Amino acid sequence: MNTKIGTVTSTEIKRNVNDKINDREGKQWGHLSNLSLRALLVLYVYMLVKIILLKFHSVDLAFLWGRLMSGLQQPSLLSQWLDTGNLVPFREISRSLHSLNDHNLYNLLGNVAIFMPLGILLGLMFNHEGMSGLKIGGYAFFLSLGLETAQLLFMIGQFDVDDILLNTLGGCLGFIIYRIMIVPFLRTSS
Numbered sequence: 001m002n003t004k005i006g007t008v009t010s011t012e013i014k015r016n017v018n019d020k021i022n023d024r025e026g027k028q029w030g031h032l033s034n035l036s037l038r039a040l041l042v043l044y045v046y047m048l049v050k051i052i053l054l055k056f057h058s059v060d061l062a063f064l065w066g067r068l069m070s071g072l073q074q075p076s077l078l079s080q081w082l083d084t085g086n087l088v089p090f091r092e093i094s095r096s097l098h099s100l101n102d103h104n105l106y107n108l109l110g111n112v113a114i115f116m117p118l119g120i121l122l123g124l125m126f127n128h129e130g131m132s133g134l135k136i137g138g139y140a141f142f143l144s145l146g147l148e149t150a151q152l153l154f155m156i157g158q159f160d161v162d163d164i165l166l167n168t169l170g171g172c173l174g175f176i177i178y179r180i181m182i183v184p185f186l187r188t189s190s
Helices: 010-053 061-073 075-083 091-098 102-113 116-125 133-153 161-189
Strands: none
Touching: 010 116, 010 133, 061 075, 061 133, 075 133, 091 102, 091 161, 102 161, 116 133, 116 161, 133 161
């Protein structure tokens, strides 16, 4: 039965109330979902630090502090460490492709694959803001640059510009996977 109250029917009022309830539940779900995505992003970045910077070792702050202070107190040490790295774009990628073996293939694909979750996570987190591939690439680039710079400052591993390029590519590929496979799924499920 449709009872008319003023210029609005009771059915319209019920629909408006249900819409408000669904909207409130959606916001709560969105907040919870966003919170869990942020937690996943923090865990993911921690994993990147463990793998890229610490090479799977435990976090030893005294060791890291000592390495950092050594490098900062003796800039020639940092300079020597940088000289052993790669500052020429595509040098290591080209070398790896010309002498392709299991280790080189693992290194190339690993540097791409390890950043793919970043593109997917950022796409999911900023889904409603229309995040572009260029922004995702920027986030991947700066995160990778930060990790490579930390390797230099802590004198752990080698600074390699090609790692930054491959990591950035991985972040962009992750975002493409998000756009091609996850966005259509999200649209059909809502």
